[in-house]
Amino acid sequence: MSRALPKGSRLRAELLPLLLFAALAAAPFIAEALGEGFYVKQLARVMIFAIAALALDLVLGIGGMVSFGHAAFIGVGAYTVGIMAEHGIVSGFAQWPLAIAFSGLAALMIGALSLRTSGVYFIMITLAFAQMLYYTATSLSRYGGDDGLTIWDRSAFAGLLDLSDSHVFYGVVWLVLLAAYLFLRRVARSRFGRVIAGCRENERRMQAIGYDTYRYKLAAFTLSGALAGLAGVLLANHTEFVSPAYMAWTRSGELIVMLVIGGLGSLHGAILGAIVFLMLEELLAGLTEHWMLVMGPLVILIVRYARGGLVRLLPGGRAGPS
């Protein structure tokens, strides 16, 4: 759709993502200058969830598939790193591809079953399967069960990268986020992406003109799960810990809330939503221990009144890539 827009608004549509990434790149320098190095770690976490929210935007925002189980794929990615590290395999060259493969595989299996249905069924089934993985994680007594698993070493890259340096780690997360964003933007603008978006608009019509929509949706779901798994890899390295809590169903819900705050289907809205949601959480949690008492009604009000999310309110926001 962006192609049809006049030149000026297209420029503005590119401006917001550009500003976002520039701000995220500058943030650690500013934080250090202000002597608030703590925020570097916080922002890395925000960007990791932004990657997961981006992954969800592909299926939910662009494809219209309301997956209520994406936290499970983050968990599969994180657990792969944790379990491999527990067995002494700390090389990122082994951990990362395998984690992405496993979470993609989990998404492929869950998607293959869930996509046989649609609508409310799909929401409940993705939620149920995610809960299954959650309980499986809690029953892995060998890997910490309920208590989780401490990761003693972050992923090693043969001395090329030292992830235990918080700035290097921040840079890696920033690059992964940028790569994920650019990649998904390409995907959204490709024929594949347009078929997925077509399924959201009217799946029957897509079938009538000859697309096997099930396969397209399953491919998108698998891709999204694999990317969420990559977010899990980063999260495990960030916290140096994995636990079933990463897969809690409320996490999946929060990912959707991030998307809705930012705006569905625009991709950069997912990043914006993750930033706003997690900052808000931080802010409220700083004010009161009962921050959920405020966040709950806030979510309800946002859903009720702020349709389209923040990207709609910002200049040029209407022009998403899809």
Next chain:
Amino acid sequence: MDPILLAVQALNGLQLGVLLFLVAAGLTLVFGIMDFINLAHGVQYMLGAYFAATLTGWTGSFLLGAALALPAAAAAGLLLERLVLRHFYDRDHLDQVLATFGVIYFVNEGVRLLWGPAPLSFQVPAAIDFSVELFGGATYPAYRLAIIAAGLVVAAGLFLLVRGTRFGMLVRAGADNPRMLQSLGVDIRRLFMLVVALGAMLAGFAGLMAGPLLSVQPGMGDGVLILAFVVIVTGGLGSIEGALLGALLVGLVDTLGRSFLTDLLRLVLAPATANEVGPALASMLIYVVMAVVLVVRPTGLIPAKRAS
């Protein structure tokens, strides 16, 4: 396999199934009529337990506490409908999911604020706190039998209500074709309010009965909500018979799986492997059942007939 243990676990499974049915019934009725997905339904289960525990403490009588907790749970349901749900009837499922997700945040935290984060003490009523001899020397707590009995009575009453009364006729008609019902001059919003209140009361009833067995604490409804989803997906969305069948299936499979799967695996696997795989597999079992049902019958075991 020990037949006594099997019988005891089957009763436990039946008891879980009955409780799940009470929660799933409201969820599936609300969905059937208004095409509304209410995540906050698990909250009603939690509130039922909290109301009953508190009122039992005040009145000193479990029966009185329970009798007062039921209308309180229904009132909470009505309040929720009035404040939140009704604004989202015309929205898509995503908005409904998110709005009711916000409700869960709020109510769980509100309960934590009012009653504290620690589990509430809620005892099995003394009058019924004994064990019944089954057969061959096996004993079973009378309170759990009472839950099964009460649950089955309520389930029967619900079927009579839905199948045999004017209100039930409207509910069924609403599930079939809400627009037609509205055109015939039925105030469908009022009907929906009643169904929400009924569902809230049923879930609250399940919560107050389960309260003395489990720990009454914030968030206790979340797990039950997801199990209720598994129940209605397996049984067939919008169908009360499906909810019953699904609930009993999930209750029995989960309970029996957890107690016997590891032993069964030992027959084919090395004991150490069985001990490790068994619990993980047992916790996955109901989802496997759900997956199988989905493959064989994507709309559930007994789907509601819907004119779409």
